[in-house]
Amino acid sequence: MSQPILELRGVNKSFGPVHVLHDVDFTVRPGEVTALVGDNGAGKSTLVKCIAGIHPTDSGELLFDGEPVTVGSPRDAAALGIEVVYQDLALCDNLDIVDNMFLGRERLRGLTLDDAGMEEAARKVLADLSVRTVKSVRTSVASLSGGQRQTVAIAKAVLWDSRVVLLDEPTAALGVAQTRQVLDLVRRLADNGLGVVLISHNMNDVFEVADTVAALYLGRMAAEVPTADTSRAQVVELITAGRSGDLGIPAPETATV
Amino acid sequence: MKTARPSPSPPTSPSKDFVMTETPAGTRAAAPGSTAQGSAAQGSTAVADFGIDTAQRGVRQAIGDYFARLSGGQLGALPALGGLVVLFTVFTVLSPQFLTLGNIANLLTQGAGITVIGMGLVYVLLLGEIDLSAGTASGVTAAVWALHLKVDGNLLGGMGSWVFYLTLVAMALSAGMAVLTKLHVAAIPPVLALVLMLIGLPANPWLEMLLALCIGTAIGCLTGFLVAKVGIPSFVVTLALFLAWQGVVLLYIGEGGTLAVNDEVLFNVANGNLSPLGSWLLFVLAGAGYAAVVLGRHFGRLKRGLVVQPTALVGTKVGVIVVLGAVATYALNLNRSPNEAVVIQGVPYVVPIVLGLLVLGTFVLDRTRYGRHVYAVGGNAEAARRAGIDVTKVRMSVFVICSTVAAIGAIILSSKVGSVDPQAGGGNTLLFAVGAAVIGGTSLFGGKGRVRDAIVGGAVIATIENGLRLLGEPAAVVSIVTGLVLLLAASVDALSRRRSAAAGVR
Ligand SMILES: Nc1ncnc2c1ncn2[C@@H]1O[C@H](COP(=O)(O)OP(=O)(O)OP(=O)(O)O)[C@@H](O)[C@H]1O
Ligand SMILES: [Mg+2]
Numbered sequence: 001m002s003q004p005i006l007e008l009r010g011v012n013k014s015f016g017p018v019h020v021l022h023d024v025d026f027t028v029r030p031g032e033v034t035a036l037v038g039d040n041g042a043g044k045s046t047l048v049k050c051i052a053g054i055h056p057t058d059s060g061e062l063l064f065d066g067e068p069v070t071v072g073s074p075r076d077a078a079a080l081g082i083e084v085v086y087q088d089l090a091l092c093d094n095l096d097i098v099d100n101m102f103l104g105r106e107r108l109r110g111l112t113l114d115d116a117g118m119e120e121a122a123r124k125v126l127a128d129l130s131v132r133t134v135k136s137v138r139t140s141v142a143s144l145s146g147g148q149r150q151t152v153a154i155a156k157a158v159l160w161d162s163r164v165v166l167l168d169e170p171t172a173a174l175g176v177a178q179t180r181q182v183l184d185l186v187r188r189l190a191d192n193g194l195g196v197v198l199i200s201h202n203m204n205d206v207f208e209v210a211d212t213v214a215a216l217y218l219g220r221m222a223a224e225v226p227t228a229d230t231s232r233a234q235v236v237e238l239i240t241a242g243r244s245g246d247l248g249i250p251a252p253e254t255a256t257v
Numbered sequence: 258m259k260t261a262r263p264s265p266s267p268p269t270s271p272s273k274d275f276v277m278t279e280t281p282a283g284t285r286a287a288a289p290g291s292t293a294q295g296s297a298a299q300g301s302t303a304v305a306d307f308g309i310d311t312a313q314r315g316v317r318q319a320i321g322d323y324f325a326r327l328s329g330g331q332l333g334a335l336p337a338l339g340g341l342v343v344l345f346t347v348f349t350v351l352s353p354q355f356l357t358l359g360n361i362a363n364l365l366t367q368g369a370g371i372t373v374i375g376m377g378l379v380y381v382l383l384l385g386e387i388d389l390s391a392g393t394a395s396g397v398t399a400a401v402w403a404l405h406l407k408v409d410g411n412l413l414g415g416m417g418s419w420v421f422y423l424t425l426v427a428m429a430l431s432a433g434m435a436v437l438t439k440l441h442v443a444a445i446p447p448v449l450a451l452v453l454m455l456i457g458l459p460a461n462p463w464l465e466m467l468l469a470l471c472i473g474t475a476i477g478c479l480t481g482f483l484v485a486k487v488g489i490p491s492f493v494v495t496l497a498l499f500l501a502w503q504g505v506v507l508l509y510i511g512e513g514g515t516l517a518v519n520d521e522v523l524f525n526v527a528n529g530n531l532s533p534l535g536s537w538l539l540f541v542l543a544g545a546g547y548a549a550v551v552l553g554r555h556f557g558r559l560k561r562g563l564v565v566q567p568t569a570l571v572g573t574k575v576g577v578i579v580v581l582g583a584v585a586t587y588a589l590n591l592n593r594s595p596n597e598a599v600v601i602q603g604v605p606y607v608v609p610i611v612l613g614l615l616v617l618g619t620f621v622l623d624r625t626r627y628g629r630h631v632y633a634v635g636g637n638a639e640a641a642r643r644a645g646i647d648v649t650k651v652r653m654s655v656f657v658i659c660s661t662v663a664a665i666g667a668i669i670l671s672s673k674v675g676s677v678d679p680q681a682g683g684g685n686t687l688l689f690a691v692g693a694a695v696i697g698g699t700s701l702f703g704g705k706g707r708v709r710d711a712i713v714g715g716a717v718i719a720t721i722e723n724g725l726r727l728l729g730e731p732a733a734v735v736s737i738v739t740g741l742v743l744l745l746a747a748s749v750d751a752l753s754r755r756r757s758a759a760a761g762v763r
Contacts, residue, residue, distance in 0.1 A: 054643060075645035090643045092636035094704035095629075103633055104644030112624040116561050136564070 003066060005030045005195040006051070006082070006164050011060030013043075013050055020046045022220045024060070027212075028164060028195040033186055035206040035227070036199045037239055038216035044199050045087050047216070048166045052084045053077040078105070081163035085170050087199075089153045093142040097134065098122040100141055101156045125155050129185065146173040154182065164195040171205060183209050203232050217242035222249050316567045332753050334698045337713040337746070341720065348724035355727055358593035362605055366527050368719025369607035370670035371686060375693035375711030376614055377662025380655040382694055383622075383635045385703025386491040388659050389687060390480060393502035395660075395667035396682025398472040400509040402465035402668075403516035403677035406523070410457040420508055425451055431475035434482035438653045443481075446474035446661070462522035466668060473664030474657055476502075481653030491656075499687070507679045515678045518671055526610070527672035530603030533590040539609055540586040544579045546616075551575050607669060611712065614662065618708035631655065635704035666690070685736075689718050692739065696746040702754065717742065 006028040013021040020043045028034050038044050049055045051062070053071040062069055064080050071077045077084070091100050098115070101122045107114040122137050134148055141149060150173050157165055167186065171179040187209050190196045200206055206213060207227060214224040215238035222238045225247065237244035327335065348355040374391055381388045401412075401424075408415035416424065428451040435444035450471035458464055476498075483494045510516060518524050531539060552575060558565045565571070586604060594601040622628035633641040634651045642648050663682075670686070671677045695701060696717050697710025718739060725735045 052643070073645065074643050078645055084643075086643065090637065090640035092633045092640050092704075094636035095632060099629060099633075103629075103641070104646050106626045106629055108626065113626060113629060116558055116563055119563055120561065138564070 002029050002031060004028060004063070005065060007061075007063040007066075008047075008051070009061040009063070011047075011050060011062070012058045013046055013055060014058055020219050021050070021057075022218075024216070024219070024221045025224075026214060026221060027224060028197055029212070030163070030195045031190055031193050032211040033190045033196045033198055033209050034212045034214055034224075035210035036197055036214050036216065037201070037206060037235060039239055042216040042239075043219040044216055045168055048084060048086075048168050048197070048199065051077065051166060052082060075104075078160070081161065083157035083160055083162040083165045085150075085153045085157050085165070085167045087168040087172075089149055091141045091149060091153060094140065096140050097126070097137045097144075097152050100152060101125070101159055103156075105160070121159065122155070125159050126151075129155050129158065129181065147175060147178050150174060150182075151178065154185070158185070158189070162194065164197070165189055166197040166199075168199045169201070170198070171200065171202070179205070203235065206235070207232060215239055215248070217249060220249055223247045316570050319567050319570055328756075332698065332749065334707075334710055334713045336749050337697050337710070337717055340696075340742070341713065341717050344717065344720045344724060348720070348727070352724065352727045355724055358588060358591055359595060359601070360723065360727070362530075362589060362593060362601075364716075364719055364723050366605050366607050366669075366673055367723055368715045369527065369605075369611055370666050370673060371689040371693055371718065372611060372666075372711055372715030373614060373669060374663045374666035374686065374690035375697075375715055376611075376618055376708050377659040377666070378690055379618070379694050379699050379706050379708050379711055380622075380631065381491070381659045382691075382699050382701060383631050383703060383706050384652060384655055385635055385701075386484065386652070386655070387495060387691070387701075388480065388491065388656060389495040390476075390498035390502055391495075391659055391663045391690060392682040392684075392687030393499050393506065394473070394476045394480075394682065395663035395670070395686070396506045396677075396680075397476060397502045397509070398469040398664040399667040399671045399677045399681045400506045400516070401472050402469045403518065403671065404509055405468060406460045406465055406518070406520060407516050410459045412454050412457065416509060421454070425454060427479075428454070428472075428475050431478040434486070435478045435653075435657075438482060438486055438650055439647070440478075440481075440650050440653050440657065443474055443478050443654070443657045446471035447478060450475055460520070462520045465520075465523060469664040469668055470661055473661040477657035477660030478653070480660065481656035484656060485649045485652035503679075503683055506681055506683075510677065510679050510681075512679070515676050517676045523668070523672055524675060525672070526606055527669045528675075529606050530589075530601065531606065531609070532603055536586050536590050536604040539604060539612075540582055543612055544582050548575050548579060610665070610669070614665070615708055615712060618662075622708060627651075627654075632704060663690075689739070690715075692743045692746075693718055695750065696743060698746075698750070700750050700754065701747065702750075714746070 004027045006026075008024055008026040011021055011024045011026075012019070024043075024047060026036075026047065036044050036047070046055065050057050051071065053073045053076050056072065062071060064082075069076075069080065071080070071082075092103065095103070098119050102118045107118050107121075109117070119137055126134065126137060129151060134144070134151075141152060144152065150170060154167070154170055157167075167182075170186075171182050174182060183205060186196055186198055190209075190211070198206070198210060210227050212224060213227055213230060213235055215222040215235060217238065220242065222242045223244075230247075234244045234247065238248050242249045345356070354360055374395060378388060378391055381391075404415045405412055412424075413421045428447045431447040432444040432451075435441065435447070450468060453464070453468055453471065480491075480494060480498060483489050484491045530536075551571065555565055555568065555571045559568070589604045590602050592600050592602050622631065630641065630646045630651050633644070633646060634648050638648050641651075667682055671681060690711075693714035694706065694711045695714065697707075697712065697714030699706030699710045699714075721739050721742065722735050725738060
């Protein structure tokens, strides 16, 4: 097994009195797809936002390439090569597709924006993702359908030479054909040596593309197991009960001993 | 959705599609008919899906697209321009004096002050914020330089010691706030203002203008800090400051006092004209610059094979604007004096001032990274934050820009009146300036607007005031009509937002 590219150790995160993440350990390996599963409110998105530098963690360590790093802002995460597709997409409706894809990392030519260069690059990435339904890359994001917006958000993450890509429910709003394409893309990214984290509620998707499944249960990491060594029923049990057989969080009786 | 849904692709196709495909030369020349739908149905060459991006459109198609955008709610400055044409026609019919050279030149200088303040406000409105204090803040800047002019640099004597020292402390605090927000450039003008006040150089018109700008920046730092860093809603902060600055102006000038603008340069800002030669030079400079920028961008994109408007259309547009500029320059170079003993001719100085600010402001918004970030924060602040943009800094910066530009507006306003009194920047100044931006098409909801909107809107407001006064209407009618027009503009904004939520290309 390869060295982890991203590793979380004992991460805690509270929003005021709400303790959302409890001592979470999480490992992402290059060349693998790690599925992050868990019920609504388990803390999946929060975990992703902690990695992305949007929420500061309360305690715990983040290791990148084996080195301890601090990610204090989204900029730090981007500098490390961490890209995120957020569940709420985080696009600016008043800007067009190209502007959104390069937001915060605009290409310059001297002092001014290199709009033509960015437009070419954006078209290329979208074409590679075989986006079919967007009429023009200068279309404002406000006028796109949910699936198209999702594709733009994914394309935005793929545009950069990233090393870790985190996708928070990227197929939630997609049709059958587009879901296929995104899953293919997820696989391809991993095959290219990136560490990929896929959050999904769909067990078919998880078992199709993931190498490892990590299950969060009420903010605790119940188990992180190779997909090959587990079954759907077991994962569902981990999600809903936090344990399954000898996997997962120990039962309360044993924990108190 | 206008775009075509793809036909479900065969199971093998997606992976094949992902292989990098260079744009085939043929796609660029693809006939307009074979756009998105056609190629998506074939589904083999991914790049062909962007056929419409590279296929050059004909004039008719481009005009058709334009109307499609309009019906999609992307109106821009069009309603205001239409309104301006209607106003001009009505007033020309009703009043023989309206369309005279003297009155048109007068109109330009009447509208310039609020237009300039409105141009700065566009930046604030783009973030969905408001600066209600821009008017009275501009009054503060005017009071300081007018006092500096009157007392020949001895502000300590002019203000009295405790007001003077408090002002110094305020400057230092402003600089500190700029540094705290990491907006370091904005710390320089307040420090400069502090130094200028301390060393007390003798009065000089250029020095007064510099002082005005520096004080404006300092005020902007304070407003911006309270909104962006402390997190008080801008409406509350600027409402409070609106009142406070009125008091400060009184403090500087004194109850019932008036400071005359006894300086030729400062007086000429709003009342002087370029020489006829200077006017033509301005025309050549502005016309050539405009043509160079527009055509340069057009042919640059054409060369790279990116989508452009048809060359004929772009050429016509540039041609029409240059010809209009030539006609205006010619007309303003005719003698418009009603009195035979004196000659009044040339383009008013306010025109190059407003044009200069337009070019600078538009350049910053359209062509720089900072400008892109302003739009982004206005569109979705959280998305901007996640993209690594320092939202606090951007939010603070727009208030700094607004107040600094408002200081220029105050110079024009005071110059026009010839004096600075305790009412400077008060009354309707701010409302007209906000009105100018909104009537021109800048959205109060943030994310949408351009600097030129303030010019179009400012022209509408100035025309209403000027025309109704010529017709002998009282101030009451002027206020009511202006209010109604503003209401109309805000409704257009709200309605076009609803429409463009459904469809539209920017
Ligand atoms: N900004 C916030 N402030 C306070 N509480 C928050 C915040 N963000 C998330 N939470 C809380 O943290 C918990 C975990 O939320 P999170 O969004 O991470 O869940 P999730 O696993 O992504 O769920 P879903 O599958 O519905 O997306 C929830 O109880 C939520 O209410
Ligand atoms: Mg979530």
